[in-house]
Amino acid sequence: MANPTVLTENTTPAEAGARRERGSDFAELSRRITEAGLLRRRPLYYSVRFTLVGLALAGGVVSFLALGDSWAQLFVAAGLAVVFGQLGLAAHDLAHRQVFSRRRPSEAGGLLTANLLLGMSYGWWMNKxxxxxxxxxxxxxxxDVAPDLLVWSRRQAREAVGxxxxxGKHQAVLFFPLLTLEGLNLSFNSFKALRSPSMKRPWLEGTLLLAHFALxxxxxxxxxxxxxxLVFLAVHxxxxxxxxxxxxxxxxxGxxxxxxxxxxxFLRRQVLTSRNVDGGVFVDALMGxxxxxxxxxxxxxxxTPALARAQRLTERYCAELGIPYHHTGLLASHREALRHLRGVGEPLRAAR
Incomplete structure (x- = not known):
């Protein structure tokens, strides 16, 4: 269903009224996407993808058991880090009902993938x-842009304490070192969220999380x-x-x-705040x-396999409307993000 059109800072009431008469801009894009068949489920794709991730996880566990008490386990730790990342991407697709159209199988798959295999609360992450x-x-x-450890705007920087x-003064330099704690942060917040009133199944989620960490x-x-x-834990x-x-x-x-x-x-809110990353098949697989x-x-x-074609339709449509559509390479995208982090931290570095 199309989202209602609202006034933007550059939209006059007359323009907004004309837009309502012809339907929202998103409604037209949605019609084109639907007619192209891009919202149909792709069971074969997900069957193959999830099977490969499952085999990679099983291979990592078998390798871990076979190597025993050896420093070679650090290679297993690195490999399992990638597998866990792919599990996170699988949980993401399940949560968005990209795999199953119905809620129950999506939730069941999400709970097993996120809580049991990954050690992250599906319910907490879904809410967030x-x-x-x-x-x-x-x-x-x-x-995602709340000023927790990092600040994401100059206003947040000026108001930051503690x-x-x-x-925030040096967050661009500290960004990647801080990411090494992100996996543990997800697990910590998952356990913390079990006491939240918004958690629908705290006992089930808690049991699955405990089972994950026990194993x-x-x-x-x-x-x-x-x-x-401990070294394996740190590397992984x-x-x-x-x-x-x-x-x-x-x-x-950025x-x-x-x-x-x-x-x-809706259309402009989503397009103007998002960035696509170019790179072909490798980047598609890396970023799920x-x-x-x-x-x-x-x-x-x-x-997921329909997104590439949807990209071409969406970029063309945005060009018709004159809406800026931003995409760049993987390394350039990180440069833009780090440049933004450095820029918004300027008020903190200037303060003495």
Whole structure:
């Protein structure tokens, strides 16, 4: 269903009225996407993809058990970091009902993938990610740009106190080192969220999380000596965090921030705050299709293999309307994000 048109800062009431008469701009794009068949489920694709991820996980576990107490396990740790990243991407697609159209199989798959295999609360992440999709890069409403450790706007920088104020001065340099903690941060917030009133199934999610970490830590400290187990943990979780951050950071970081009171229609809100990442098949696989972030935000339930064609339709349509549509390479996207982090931290560096 099309979203209602609202006034933007550059839209006159007459223009808004004309737009309502012909339907919203998003409605026309949605019609073209639907007619192209891009919202149909792709069961074969997901069957193959999830089977490959499952085999990679099984291969990592078998290798871990076969190597025993050896420093060669660090290669297994690095490999499993990539597998865990792919599990996160699988949980993401399940949550958006890209795999199954019905809620129950989507939730069941999400709980097993996120909680049991990954050690992250599906319910907590769903709540957070849904709010992000509704208001990407909104300073007040998007939890992904809340000033937790980092600041994402100059206003946040000026108002920062405590740890965000200290880190914000040099956050561009500290960004990737901080990502090494992201995997542990996801697990910590998952357990913390079990006490939240918004959690629908706290006992089930808590049980699955405990089962994950019982197997994870039990395996580490049974097979490896304590020292090697801790190094394995650091390598695995650190690289997993960097991988996740490298997938999600290019999508919105460094794109325009939306302040309270700014009025944008759905199409412009999603397009103007999102960045696509070019790179072909390798980047598609590495980022699980999230490199087509603009199309993903416009059509969250669209299966991953349809996003490339949707990208061409969407970019062409945005050109018709004169809406800026931004895409760039993988390294350039990270440069833009880091440049933004450095820029918004300027007020903190200038303060003495």
């Amino acid at each position: 990610h849904t709010r992000h999709h509704a208001n990407p890069n909104h300073e007040e409403k998007d939890p 740890i965000p104020r200290f880190i 994870y830590f039990g395996g580490l400290f049974t097979v490896l000596s304590p020292g090697r187990a 979780q650190g690289l997993f965090g960097i991988y996740l951050g490298s997938v999600f950071a290019p999508n919105h970081k 794109m325009p921030m939306i302040e309270e009171g700014t009025r944008l229609d 299709g999230l490199n087509y972030q603009i199309e993903h935000h416009l059509f969250p339930s669209m299966p």
